[in-house]
Amino acid sequence: MANEPLYKVPTNHRLLLAARPVGVPGPENFTADAVPARAPAVGEVLLETLYLSLDPAMRSWMSEGTSYKQGIPLGDVMLGGGIARVLHSCAEGFVTGDLVQARLGWQTHPTIAGRYLQKLALTLGSAEDWIGPLGLSAVTAYFGLRDIGGLRSNDRVLVSAAAGGVGQIAVQIARIEGCRVVGIAGGAQKCAFITDELGAAVAIDYKTEKDLSAAIARACPDGIDIYFDNVGGPTLDAALEHLRPGARVVLCGRISQTHAAEPYGVRNLGRLSAARGRMQGFLVFNYHDRYDEARTWLAARRRDGSLRQRLHVLDGLVQAPIGLGMLFRGENSGKLVVRVAEG
Numbered sequence: 001m002a003n004e005p006l007y008k009v010p011t012n013h014r015l016l017l018a019a020r021p022v023g024v025p026g027p028e029n030f031t032a033d034a035v036p037a038r039a040p041a042v043g044e045v046l047l048e049t050l051y052l053s054l055d056p057a058m059r060s061w062m063s064e065g066t067s068y069k070q071g072i073p074l075g076d077v078m079l080g081g082g083i084a085r086v087l088h089s090c091a092e093g094f095v096t097g098d099l100v101q102a103r104l105g106w107q108t109h110p111t112i113a114g115r116y117l118q119k120l121a122l123t124l125g126s127a128e129d130w131i132g133p134l135g136l137s138a139v140t141a142y143f144g145l146r147d148i149g150g151l152r153s154n155d156r157v158l159v160s161a162a163a164g165g166v167g168q169i170a171v172q173i174a175r176i177e178g179c180r181v182v183g184i185a186g187g188a189q190k191c192a193f194i195t196d197e198l199g200a201a202v203a204i205d206y207k208t209e210k211d212l213s214a215a216i217a218r219a220c221p222d223g224i225d226i227y228f229d230n231v232g233g234p235t236l237d238a239a240l241e242h243l244r245p246g247a248r249v250v251l252c253g254r255i256s257q258t259h260a261a262e263p264y265g266v267r268n269l270g271r272l273s274a275a276r277g278r279m280q281g282f283l284v285f286n287y288h289d290r291y292d293e294a295r296t297w298l299a300a301r302r303r304d305g306s307l308r309q310r311l312h313v314l315d316g317l318v319q320a321p322i323g324l325g326m327l328f329r330g331e332n333s334g335k336l337v338v339r340v341a342e343g
């Protein structure tokens with residue numbers, strides 16, 4: 001029994017990509033299996049997954065490939081980032097019980113090299129904070145508004161998908177920095193959340209407004225300095241009509257176009273010239289070296305109570321495929337995560 005491990009080998013429950021999505025992804029795209037967790041080699045760590053983040057970009061990772069990422073091979077464990085606890089470490093710098101974040105994949109007990117793990121600074125926040133207001137959605141809002149949007153106090157800021165993971169933080173960062181903020185979201189409950197809890201001046205329910213441009217004109221009577229765009233399509237077009245001189249349009253995401261048979265042709269680009277404005281996209285991963293800066297700022301606003309975070313928590317790994325589809329149906333309220341195990 002010389003090679004017997006010094007710990008009880010857990011079963012690793014996994015969700016594998018079984019079929020590429022046609023339309024909104026769901027359980028039919030995955031198969032489940034259960035295998036003994038792989039013993040960590042020197043330099044590796046055996047983990048227990050606590051939280052997984054669900055993000056719209058995962059839909060494109062499931063496809064053949066995108067402009068910036070190869071598609072996940074069929075039969076592989078679904079990719080996904082999250083928070084985990086160290087069960088057994090063969091890597092320097094990690095001990096049993098440490099909390100880390102990493103690209104864990106959709107599995108309960110991944111074995112990962114220590115160099116791919118980041119130990120959580122619990123002085124900044126709890127494991128739940130690290131998947132929520134200190135997680136990548138929040139960091140995306142921070143760099144999108146500041147670096148791409150060039151946020152200044154007194155800017156008039158419009159945010160779409162404003163009740164979601166990225167959007168709710170973007171609304172609050174702009175409000176904290178002294179801007180007048182208007183949020184766009186689907187449904188009365190999300191709109192009430194945006195004004196009453198996030199502190200936006202006005203919320204627009206795009207699902208009930210027949211003329212979105214007219215609704216933006218009413219909500220933003222002085223126009224828009226920054227449009228933080230999470231959805232693309234007709235909403236982007238409507239926002240372009242209201243740009244103020246020197247406006248910045250932050251292309252964060254275009255979720256409305258994910259399943260469009262034909263990509264929506266944006267008509268109002270001429271408004272950028274008239275406003276001498278600019279429009280720029282970005283990927284949060286390019287700010288990797290500055291994540292600490294964002295998290296330090298966000299954690300301070302958590303501590304002083306000015307930044308809130310609504311987490312929408314689904315319990316159990318089995319919920320992950322259902323949750324992914326919820327993002328595209330607007331069924332999530334707040335940052336959507338899966339709690340795989342108790343922290």
Ligand SMILES: NC(=O)c1ccc[n+]([C@@H]2O[C@H](COP(=O)([O-])OP(=O)(O)OC[C@H]3O[C@@H](n4cnc5c(N)ncnc54)[C@H](OP(=O)(O)O)[C@@H]3O)[C@@H](O)[C@H]2O)c1
Pocket residue numbers: 054055056057136137140161162163164165166167184185186187190230231251252253254255256257282283284285326327328329330331332333334335336
């Ligand atoms: N650039 C980057 O590095 C980066 C990083 C992370 C995320 N993103 C992007 O940021 C955006 C938000 O991501 P998130 O993780 O925070 O998701 P989220 O906002 O929490 O969830 C997605 C929301 O999008 C809205 N939506 C879905 N389908 C829509 C449609 N057809 N038209 C309009 N709105 C629709 C829904 O809200 P309603 O109920 O209000 O419609 C839904 O709740 C996504 O576009 C994502 O790809 C970009």
